[in-house]
Amino acid sequence: MNGFRNGERVANALPVLVLVVVALSQLLLARTQALSAWSGGGFGMFSTLDHASQRHLHAFVVRPGLRREVVAPPALAEEVARALTLPTEARLRSLAVALANTPTPDHGPPTGLQIQVWNTRFDPATLTPASHILREFLLPLDEEK
Amino acid sequence: MSGPWQRWPELDPLDLVLRLTLLDLVLRPVGDWALRFPILGLAAAGLLLPAFLRRRELWAALALLTGLRVALSWPLPDNHAYLLCYWCLAIALSRFARDGGRVLAINGRWLLALLFGFATLWKLLSPDFADATFFRVTLLLDPRFEGFTRLVGGLSIEQIDAARAALERHADGGWLAPVAATRPSARFEVLARATTLWTVAIEAAVTIAFCWPKDRGPSRLRDPLLIAFCVTTYAVATVDGFGWLLIAMGLAQCAAEQTRTRVAYLATYALILFYREVDWIERLANLVDRT
Numbered sequence: 001m002n003g004f005r006n007g008e009r010v011a012n013a014l015p016v017l018v019l020v021v022v023a024l025s026q027l028l029l030a031r032t033q034a035l036s037a038w039s040g041g042g043f044g045m046f047s048t049l050d051h052a053s054q055r056h057l058h059a060f061v062v063r064p065g066l067r068r069e070v071v072a073p074p075a076l077a078e079e080v081a082r083a084l085t086l087p088t089e090a091r092l093r094s095l096a097v098a099l100a101n102t103p104t105p106d107h108g109p110p111t112g113l114q115i116q117v118w119n120t121r122f123d124p125a126t127l128t129p130a131s132h133i134l135r136e137f138l139l140p141l142d143e144e145k
Numbered sequence: 146m147s148g149p150w151q152r153w154p155e156l157d158p159l160d161l162v163l164r165l166t167l168l169d170l171v172l173r174p175v176g177d178w179a180l181r182f183p184i185l186g187l188a189a190a191g192l193l194l195p196a197f198l199r200r201r202e203l204w205a206a207l208a209l210l211t212g213l214r215v216a217l218s219w220p221l222p223d224n225h226a227y228l229l230c231y232w233c234l235a236i237a238l239s240r241f242a243r244d245g246g247r248v249l250a251i252n253g254r255w256l257l258a259l260l261f262g263f264a265t266l267w268k269l270l271s272p273d274f275a276d277a278t279f280f281r282v283t284l285l286l287d288p289r290f291e292g293f294t295r296l297v298g299g300l301s302i303e304q305i306d307a308a309r310a311a312l313e314r315h316a317d318g319g320w321l322a323p324v325a326a327t328r329p330s331a332r333f334e335v336l337a338r339a340t341t342l343w344t345v346a347i348e349a350a351v352t353i354a355f356c357w358p359k360d361r362g363p364s365r366l367r368d369p370l371l372i373a374f375c376v377t378t379y380a381v382a383t384v385d386g387f388g389w390l391l392i393a394m395g396l397a398q399c400a401a402e403q404t405r406t407r408v409a410y411l412a413t414y415a416l417i418l419f420y421r422e423v424d425w426i427e428r429l430a431n432l433v434d435r436t
Contacts, residue, residue, distance in 0.1 A: 012238050012251070012252070015231040015235040018231060019256060020259060022227065027266075035220060038223065041224070041227035042263055043263040044271075045264075046264075046283075046344070047264070047268045047274050048267070048273055048274055048279060052221075086220045118317055120315075121273075122312070126328070127312060131315065131317040
């Protein structure tokens with residue numbers, strides 16, 4: 001009977017327990033995997049300027065002696081948004097694979113696809129914006145083949 | 146004299162919480178088209194059909210659909226998406242419980258305590274919030290704050306545009322010279338610092354009040370503090386769906402005899418709708434500009 005009541009209590013407290021687990025995981029991901037504090041269910045909105053809209057991404061097709069920037073097509077907009085919000089290696093790799101066949105005017109087989117995620121920080125005294133690399137990933141294309 | 150106001154105390158407090166939650170879903174539809182349609186349909190059915198309002202199937206389905214919305218678009222959803230899912234789950238569980246009102250009251254109280262606790266923690270952990278850089282930039286860059294910045298910060302549209310241009314300059318790996326436009330006036334600096342202090346103070350106060358044991362010390366201020374947070378915050382930052390959820394939770398943890406408090410919560414719910422529908426702060430700023 002007591003076991004049943006305890007089980008009922010735990011079930012009734014489920015929303016609160018889930019909130020705590022999700023919010024603690026979000027804190028951990030923000031500290032270790034650069035998850036934006038605005039996302040992930042940790043209630044960090046309006047606490048920092050480091051939200052996805054203050055982050056941007058550059059992708060480069062790499063050839064020996066040459067690095068050409070490519071723009072992600074609109075079809076990959078959601079993938080890009082996910083990579084900006086939580087730039088894990090797996091997510092950047094998946095985006096790099098999706099961009100690997102983007103045509104460029106250069107000759108010769110590409111050797112890699114590089115992705116950089118940048119965020120903008122503002123000087124506390126002057127508010128001058130400055131961009132910093134948050135995460136960087138290079139997909140060797142030979143390895144993929 | 147008889148009328149709806151005299152019959153107000155007869156309105157079931159639990160039904161009011163459920164209706165306001167469903168109204169939130171109708172006024173601020175969530176999810177992409179595939180989820181939006183069933184969520185909106187269920188919410189409308191619950192509102193229009195009294196027999197449906199307390200049905201556990203309705204709330205279990207809403208908890209499932211709002212949870213799916215979070216899971217399918219993770220990590221992109223904002224706080225509102227998570228809170229909506231937790232709250233629908235709390236209501237669904239209360240519909241299965243023997244003392245549903247109590248289960249909902251406990252969940253309402255602790256969800257509020259914890260979400261404000263984590264929000265306060267994030268603000269204390271973020272260096273750009275603590276030194277007021279967050280509001281100094283946000284008040285200039287975020288269009289939702291433009292009316293407030295003009296009215297209270299005393300800046301003109303031209304000053305805000307110049308500051309935006311300076312703040313949005315882009316030089317990856319390079320260096321940009323400081324521009325005077327990003328420090329528009331001493332009054333604006335005071336506003337940014339006051340907004341920072343007020344935000345963290347009111348959120349910390351709500352956390353303490355909701356964590357404190359009921360009917361003792363600061364816990365007596367739970368409702369006024371939560372209402373003060375909603376009245377002040379959503380006047381400036383129009384995040385209406387989130388505000389309406391906070392009110393539904395606040396109402397759920399109210400004792401049945403707190404009729405006046407429930408009226409105050411309901412008035413705040415209406416006020417947030419007014420904030421959303423009427424750009425009063427912009428109109429006031431325009432009026433001040435003209436005089």
